[in-house]
Amino acid sequence: MNNDRINASIITIGDELLIGQTIDTNSAxxxxxxxxxxxxxxxxxxxxxxxxxxxxxxxxxxxxxxIILITGGLGPTADDITKPLLCAYFGGKMVVDEGALQNVKNxxxxxxxxxxxxxxxxxxxxxxxxxxxxxxxxTAPGMWFEKDGKIxxxxxxxxxxxxxxxxxxxLPRLPxxxxxxxxxxxxxxxxxxGESYLxxxxxxxxxxxxxxxxxxxxxxxxxxxxxxxxxGKNETxxxxxxxxxxxxxxxxxxxxxxxxxxxxxxxxxxKLLAKNGKTVSTAESCxxxxxxxxxxxxxxxxxxxxxxxxxxxNSIKRGVLGVNEGTLTNSGAVSEETVRQMAEGVKELMKTxxxxxxxxxxxxxxxxxxxxxxxxxxxxxxxxxxVTQKYQTRYDRKRNIEVTAINALNMLRLxxxxxxxxxx
Amino acid sequence: MNNDRINASIITIGDELLIGQTIDTNSAxxxxxxxxxxxxxxxxxxxxxxxxxxxxxxxxxxxxxxIILITGGLGPTADDITKPLLCAYFGGKMVVDEGALQNVKNxxxxxxxxxxxxxxxxxxxxxxxxxxxxxxxxTAPGMWFEKDGKIxxxxxxxxxxxxxxxxxxxLPRLPxxxxxxxxxxxxxxxxxxGESYLxxxxxxxxxxxxxxxxxxxxxxxxxxxxxxxxxGKNETxxxxxxxxxxxxxxxxxxxxxxxxxxxxxxxxxxKLLAKNGKTVSTAESCxxxxxxxxxxxxxxxxxxxxxxxxxxxNSIKRGVLGVNEGTLTNSGAVSEETVRQMAEGVKELMKTxxxxxxxxxxxxxxxxxxxxxxxxxxxxxxxxxxVTQKYQTRYDRKRNIEVTAINALNMLRLxxxxxxxxxx
Numbered sequence: 001m002n003n004d005r006i007n008a009s010i011i012t013i014g015d016e017l018l019i020g021q022t023i024d025t026n027s028a029x030x031x032x033x034x035x036x037x038x039x040x041x042x043x044x045x046x047x048x049x050x051x052x053x054x055x056x057x058x059x060x061x062x063x064x065x066x067i068i069l070i071t072g073g074l075g076p077t078a079d080d081i082t083k084p085l086l087c088a089y090f091g092g093k094m095v096v097d098e099g100a101l102q103n104v105k106n107x108x109x110x111x112x113x114x115x116x117x118x119x120x121x122x123x124x125x126x127x128x129x130x131x132x133x134x135x136x137x138x139t140a141p142g143m144w145f146e147k148d149g150k151i152x153x154x155x156x157x158x159x160x161x162x163x164x165x166x167x168x169x170x171l172p173r174l175p176x177x178x179x180x181x182x183x184x185x186x187x188x189x190x191x192x193x194g195e196s197y198l199x200x201x202x203x204x205x206x207x208x209x210x211x212x213x214x215x216x217x218x219x220x221x222x223x224x225x226x227x228x229x230x231x232g233k234n235e236t237x238x239x240x241x242x243x244x245x246x247x248x249x250x251x252x253x254x255x256x257x258x259x260x261x262x263x264x265x266x267x268x269x270x271k272l273l274a275k276n277g278k279t280v281s282t283a284e285s286c287x288x289x290x291x292x293x294x295x296x297x298x299x300x301x302x303x304x305x306x307x308x309x310x311x312x313x314n315s316i317k318r319g320v321l322g323v324n325e326g327t328l329t330n331s332g333a334v335s336e337e338t339v340r341q342m343a344e345g346v347k348e349l350m351k352t353x354x355x356x357x358x359x360x361x362x363x364x365x366x367x368x369x370x371x372x373x374x375x376x377x378x379x380x381x382x383x384x385x386x387v388t389q390k391y392q393t394r395y396d397r398k399r400n401i402e403v404t405a406i407n408a409l410n411m412l413r414l415x416x417x418x419x420x421x422x423x424x
Numbered sequence: 425m426n427n428d429r430i431n432a433s434i435i436t437i438g439d440e441l442l443i444g445q446t447i448d449t450n451s452a453x454x455x456x457x458x459x460x461x462x463x464x465x466x467x468x469x470x471x472x473x474x475x476x477x478x479x480x481x482x483x484x485x486x487x488x489x490x491i492i493l494i495t496g497g498l499g500p501t502a503d504d505i506t507k508p509l510l511c512a513y514f515g516g517k518m519v520v521d522e523g524a525l526q527n528v529k530n531x532x533x534x535x536x537x538x539x540x541x542x543x544x545x546x547x548x549x550x551x552x553x554x555x556x557x558x559x560x561x562x563t564a565p566g567m568w569f570e571k572d573g574k575i576x577x578x579x580x581x582x583x584x585x586x587x588x589x590x591x592x593x594x595l596p597r598l599p600x601x602x603x604x605x606x607x608x609x610x611x612x613x614x615x616x617x618g619e620s621y622l623x624x625x626x627x628x629x630x631x632x633x634x635x636x637x638x639x640x641x642x643x644x645x646x647x648x649x650x651x652x653x654x655x656g657k658n659e660t661x662x663x664x665x666x667x668x669x670x671x672x673x674x675x676x677x678x679x680x681x682x683x684x685x686x687x688x689x690x691x692x693x694x695k696l697l698a699k700n701g702k703t704v705s706t707a708e709s710c711x712x713x714x715x716x717x718x719x720x721x722x723x724x725x726x727x728x729x730x731x732x733x734x735x736x737x738n739s740i741k742r743g744v745l746g747v748n749e750g751t752l753t754n755s756g757a758v759s760e761e762t763v764r765q766m767a768e769g770v771k772e773l774m775k776t777x778x779x780x781x782x783x784x785x786x787x788x789x790x791x792x793x794x795x796x797x798x799x800x801x802x803x804x805x806x807x808x809x810x811v812t813q814k815y816q817t818r819y820d821r822k823r824n825i826e827v828t829a830i831n832a833l834n835m836l837r838l839x840x841x842x843x844x845x846x847x848x
Contacts, residue, residue: 016640018455018467024448027441032444043471044441046467117624119623289708293714299788299789307740308733309733312732313774316774320733365723
C-alpha cells in the first residue's frame, strides 16, 4: 500500500447502467486520463437511481479516495434524484445559476428551436454550496464540491458533455491540489503471438524489472499490447530508465512488433502508407464495410484511402469488381481465386498501390461442411504480387467481423513493410 | 425497498478496467440477462488486482446481494491473484480439475498448435470447494461457490467466454434456487423528438401508471427508446396489463414511432425491406463504410443489401458512381447535387430499389466558413424520387459519423414507409 498515492473513485448513477441498457464507456476514459496524471482509480461503483444507495456510495468512496467523480443522474426527466441529494449531502439549498440558465436558453435558441419546458429550466438549478462547471455541450451543469479536503465532482452521463468538462475544467485543477507523481508509459503493439507465449519469451526481462516499473499485457483480437509504466518523483530520471527498458523490450520482440506507440493497427497502417506515399482501396464481402470504416475513422485518412467496394452480392463481385462468373460458379464466393480477383479488381478500378479483399462466412447462418462458419479468405494486392491467406475464426458474427478486419489489416501491413524494405 | 427482491452484484476484477484499457461491456450484458429473469443488479463494482480490495468487495457485496457474479482475473499471466484468493475465501485447497485439463489440452491441439506452457496447465487448477464450470470457448474454467445461502460465480473476463458460461450454465440454474417474480418489458423505438419533449407529451400517461409498471427513457443519438417494465407474481396478468398500456403509448406516439420492438434501427430497416421485398445499396463518402457495416451487422442482411461504394476520393465519385466533374467543381463534394448523383449512381450501378448516399465533413479538419465541420448532405434515391436533406452535427469525428449514419438510415426508413403506404 502506497500511502502517498492519490486515489480516485468513480461513481456512476443510473438504473440504465445496472439493467444494461447503457454500456459505461465514461469510466474507461476517465481512468485513462487520471492514470496519465498519476492518479490511481481505486474503485468504480455503479448504483441505481436509489437515494440511500447513492448516499452510501458517497460515504463509502470518500473513505477510499481523495477524488470522487460522479457521472449520471442529471437528465431532465422526472426520475432524477441526484441533484437534490447532493444538495442535502453537502448541506446547501437549491438556487438558480444565472450562467447555467443562460446556457440552457442559448442551446434552445440555437439548436433545439422549440419552446423550453419547465424540466429544461430546472436544469439551471444547483446547490449553493458548489462551484458550477458550465456545460458547453448540453443543458445540465456540472458541480464541484469540496469537503474535508476531498473533492467531489458531479457531471452529466452523456460522454461528450462529461469529457468536455473533465478536459476543460476538472483535470487542469487537480495538479495544484494534490502532490502527484510523475508517470510515464511506453507501449508496444504486437501481433502473431498469444499472451502466454509473449510472457514466456520475456519472462527474464519481466522478472528483472524494478518495483516502480510495471509491465501489463493487454490482449485484444489476436494482438497484444505490452505496456511499461514507470512511476517516480523525478520525471527525467524515470523517462531515461523506462526508455532504456523499452528499447530492450523492442529488441526482444522485433519479429512480432507492429509499432512502438500506443496507437491502433489502423493508425499504424495510416502512418506507414503516408510515410511511403502509397494509397489503398478495399473490396469487402463478409466484413461489409467495417474495414473501410476502421481506416476512415482516422482523421486525415483521405490522404491514402481512396475508396472501397462492399460487394455483398455476387452480382457486385462480377459487375463492379470484374470477378469471373466461372470462378464464382466453380470455386464459390469464399475462395482463394475470388478474393484474388476482388483485390486485383478494386486496385485497378480505384488505381491504388494496394488493395485488400475479404470474403468469408461470418455466421450464424451460411456455413456448410466444406466451408463452415468462420471460413475466411483474405487477399492483399501489392506492388508486384497478390498475397492470399485462409483463416478460420470461431466466434459470433460481430467478433468474427472484428477479428477478420484485424487479420486483413495486419496482412496489408506486412505487405507494405516487405515492399518498402525491398526499396532500401 | 422490496424485501422479496433478489439482488445481484457484479464484481469486475482487473487493473486494466480501472486504468481504462478495457471498456466493460460484460456488466451491461449481464445486467440485461438478469433483469429479464427478474433479478435486479443492485451494484456493480470494479476493483484492481489487489488482494485486500478483492476480498473486501466479496465481503461487501455479499451483504447487499444473494448472487455475486465475478469476472476477470483468471488469465494465464503472472499478475493474476484471483483464484488463490477465492480458494482462501471459501476455505478450500487447489486441485487439478481433469475436465478443465482436458479442455486446455484440446484447445492447444486444435487451435493453437504450439506446445503448452506451465502457465496454461495451471489454468486447470481450481479450489476443491467449487463446482467447475467448463469453458467451451477458452482455457480458464469458471467456478461456482455457495456460502450462507448465497451464490458466488467466478468467470473469465473475455466476453464470449463469460457469455457462454452464463447462458449454458449459470442463468438456467437460478430460477430453481430463488423465488423470482415475472418481469415483462415492452419497448418502443422513437425518432425525431428529444427526451424532455417526449416526457412532456406523455406526462399524463406516465403519472397514471400503477406502481409495479415503470417507464424508462433511453436516449441514444437522436432516437429515444421508451421501455415499460411490469413486475408481478402472475405473468399472464401483467402481460395483459402491460400490453394494454403499450398499445396506448403507441397510439400517443404514432408520429414518432420507428418500431414497437426492442431492436436497432438497422434491424427495423432490414425487416421493412424484407417485408416489402426491396433491396438497398449505399454510396458513402464521409461515413466511410460505417452505414454498410451497420446494415451488414444484421444476420440475413444479404437478402436485401446488395452492396455499396465507399467513394472517399473524388476520383471514385466520378469514375465509379458517375458524379459530374462540373458538379464537383462548382458545388463541391459536400453538396445536394453531389449526393443526389451519388445515390442515383449507386442505385443504377447495383440495380437496387433504394440507395443512400452521404457526403460531409466529419472533422477535426476539412471545415471552412461556408461549410463548417459537421456539415452533411444525405440523399435517398427511392421508387420514384430522390429525397435530399442537409444536416449539421456538432460532435467529434466518431460521434459525427455515428449520428450521420442514424440520420441516413432514418431517412431511408421514412422513404420506404412512404412508398409502401402509397402501394396500399
